Amino acid sequence: MSLFDINEICRLYSKYEDCIDSEEFDNWVHLFTDDANYKVIPRENYEKELPLATLDLSSKGMMLDRIHGVRETIYHDPYYQRHVTSLPVIRQEDDSSVFCEANYAVFRTKLSEPSTVFNVGRYFDHIVKEGGALKFKSRTCVYDSEMIPNAIIYPI
Amino acid sequence: MNLKNSDISSIIDWKPDEMGRIPLSAYVDEDIYKLELERIFYKKHWGYLGLDAEIPNVGDFKRTVIGERSVIVVRNKEGGVSAFENLCAHRRVQFCRERDGNRQEFVCPYHQWMYDLEGNLRGLPYRRGLRVDGELRGGMPADFNMSENGLTKLKVESRNGVIFGSFDHDIESFEDYLGEMMLGYFDRIFNGRKLTILGYNRQRIPGNWKLMMENIKDPYHAGLLHTWFVTFGLWRADSPMSLKMDPYKRHAVMAGTRSTANVEASLVSGVQSFKEDMVLKDPSQIDIVPEDWWNGPTATMMTLFPALIIQQQVNSLSTRHIQPRGPNSFDFVWTHFGFEDDDKEMTARRLKQANLFGPSGYVSADDGEVLEFSQMGFHTNPSSTSMAKMGGNDTQDGDCIATETLIRGMYKYWREVMEV
Numbered sequence: 159m160s161l162f163d164i165n166e167i168c169r170l171y172s173k174y175e176d177c178i179d180s181e182e183f184d185n186w187v188h189l190f191t192d193d194a195n196y197k198v199i200p201r202e203n204y205e206k207e208l209p210l211a212t213l214d215l216s217s218k219g220m221m222l223d224r225i226h227g228v229r230e231t232i233y234h235d236p237y238y239q240r241h242v243t244s245l246p247v248i249r250q251e252d253d254s255s256v257f258c259e260a261n262y263a264v265f266r267t268k269l270s271e272p273s274t275v276f277n278v279g280r281y282f283d284h285i286v287k288e289g290g291a292l293k294f295k296s297r298t299c300v301y302d303s304e305m306i307p308n309a310i311i312y313p314i
Numbered sequence: 315m316n317l318k319n320s321d322i323s324s325i326i327d328w329k330p331d332e333m334g335r336i337p338l339s340a341y342v343d344e345d346i347y348k349l350e351l352e353r354i355f356y357k358k359h360w361g362y363l364g365l366d367a368e369i370p371n372v373g374d375f376k377r378t379v380i381g382e383r384s385v386i387v388v389r390n391k392e393g394g395v396s397a398f399e400n401l402c403a404h405r406r407v408q409f410c411r412e413r414d415g416n417r418q419e420f421v422c423p424y425h426q427w428m429y430d431l432e433g434n435l436r437g438l439p440y441r442r443g444l445r446v447d448g449e450l451r452g453g454m455p456a457d458f459n460m461s462e463n464g465l466t467k468l469k470v471e472s473r474n475g476v477i478f479g480s481f482d483h484d485i486e487s488f489e490d491y492l493g494e495m496m497l498g499y500f501d502r503i504f505n506g507r508k509l510t511i512l513g514y515n516r517q518r519i520p521g522n523w524k525l526m527m528e529n530i531k532d533p534y535h536a537g538l539l540h541t542w543f544v545t546f547g548l549w550r551a552d553s554p555m556s557l558k559m560d561p562y563k564r565h566a567v568m569a570g571t572r573s574t575a576n577v578e579a580s581l582v583s584g585v586q587s588f589k590e591d592m593v594l595k596d597p598s599q600i601d602i603v604p605e606d607w608w609n610g611p612t613a614t615m616m617t618l619f620p621a622l623i624i625q626q627q628v629n630s631l632s633t634r635h636i637q638p639r640g641p642n643s644f645d646f647v648w649t650h651f652g653f654e655d656d657d658k659e660m661t662a663r664r665l666k667q668a669n670l671f672g673p674s675g676y677v678s679a680d681d682g683e684v685l686e687f688s689q690m691g692f693h694t695n696p697s698s699t700s701m702a703k704m705g706g707n708d709t710q711d712g713d714c715i716a717t718e719t720l721i722r723g724m725y726k727y728w729r730e731v732m733e734v
Contacts, residue, residue: 198674199513200513200514200515200516202413202513202514202516203513203514206513208511208512208513208514209512209513209661209665210512210513210514210515210650210665210668211513211665211668212515212672212673212674213669213674214665214666214668214669215669216666217596217598218595219594219595219596220595220596220599220669222595222596223594223595223596223599226592226595227541227542227676230541230589231541231542231587231589231592231676232541232676232679232680233539233680233683233684234679234680234683235683235686235687304516305516305517305518305645306515306516306517306518306673307517307518308517308518308519308520308673308682308683308686309517309673309674309679309680309682309683310673310674310679311674311679
């Protein structure tokens with residue numbers, strides 16, 4: 159008997175995709191707990207247990223600063239993102255938290271260009287119940303993609 | 315490749331005294347690029363191979379490139395470093411497919427030719443032929459010399475934990491190559507302390523490889539494009555600045571000191587990236603702690619021609635390796651590191667400040683973006699020129715951000731090597 163409803167986890171996942179793909183980054187931050195952290199890390203570093211991440215937001219403040227950066231300070235080519243996330247596999251759970259994983263693919267479309275596979279990897283999530291809703295206590299995006307096509311601006 | 319000087323002149327029309335304009339064919343032309351590989355990447359220049367800390371034990375190896383050639387760097391049986399081309403002597407197979415690992419020998423999968431950790435050929439199946447019905451059939455010719463058929467070896471020099479290699483065995487020493495001034499800045503970071511590898515970032519930038527060198531020889535953009543640099547005083551018009559080159563002007567260092575006082579309004583008036591009211595929600599990202607070894611500058615950005623950048627920006631340290639892939643693209647490999655005696659807090663600080671750099675970094679993501687836009691602009695106007703006139707037409711050392719002297723210096727040298 160599972161303690162967490164997999165539908166509820168999927169609902170959190172789909173909200174996550176929706177917020178990022180529609181560039182509603184304030185709502186994206188709300189999907190995380192106040193003590194959350196968010197990382198985008200190459201598989202190479204993850205497997206070698208090297209601590210460097212491509213994007214390493216170890217506090218909610220840093221997540222908010224990143225959003226400000228995305229909107230105001232980092233000059234970049236405009237692009238659309240489209241996320242596709244697999245169903246989660248639950249690794250471990252108790253009354254209040256669940257560790258789960260899912261595959262993801264992010265497609266990028268630049269103006270006047272065909273859509274391309276931008277970043278592919280696996281989410282490693284720690285999800286908790288907070289005020290009746292599920293939130294990410296941590297999300298680590300471990301990407302297989304060996305070469306970042308120039309830059310990653312938006313969250314993955 | 316047999317491109318003659320007269321042929322180069324037909325591709326590049328560059329007047330001898332015109333230093334402040336760069337013909338765009340230098341960035342897009344295939345023949346020029348091939349000549350660059352020959353004359354710059356495979357001859358007379360040292361290329362970055364890696365850090366000692368990446369291959370500490372006998373048999374540890376990593377795969378990297380010089381120019382477009384795949385190279386294996388390995389800790390040999392004597393504890394030194396060997397490097398050879400990843401190209402079997404037999405059928406020229408790029409036999410090593412792993413990124414790194416540990417091996418006591420290298421075996422090509424195609425016909426099992428075996429090489430030792432120095433790249434010498436140690437064995438090959440049926441060398442003396444097959445005994446069939448009591449007689450030897452086939453096999454290599456009797457005069458086949460194993461010692462003459464090893465892998466293509468590189469000349470290797472390490473300095474204080476950083477490994478360089480060259481296909482050119484007649485090359486000058488690494489110390490002479492860098493020159494006294496550059497060596498001073500090099501040794502300031504790499505003074506023999508053991509390094510700790512923090513991790514890698516890899517990005518592919520659709521631009522000519524030289525654009526990345528130019529970017530790190532260009533103090534002018536850094537105080538304009540990068541909000542974080544300007545707003546937090548890490549690199550802006552009022553930062554004390556020293557721009558120096560080696561005697562050949564192929565290498566350079568930009569040494570800057572962070573401005574902590576309020577900036578004089580006139581220096582940032584009209585600078586769109588200066589956001590006076592910007593306050594970080596998490597100020598720990600710029601929790602900068604001066605380190606004893608800095609001895610002055612808070613940032614030193616070194617460009618070691620042709621393809622290595624060594625970054626110290628406050629507490630964040632990295633090597634950035636440019637790996638060209640034709641004239642229009644290069645891979646950019648970042649190795650972030652710290653020192654063995656860093657405490658936990660310093661390691662955490664280096665990692666946090668790494669958010670400024672790399673393919674997502676606050677001050678590096680947009681560098682990659684503008685380089686891509688540059689290459690786009692070059693393609694549609696190959697007979698045009700780009701301009702680098704800020705600070706004059708000469709190649710003297712500089713002392714402020716409003717100069718492009720280091721870019722002109724690099725092209726002065728490039729033209730000598732390329733005979734343009």
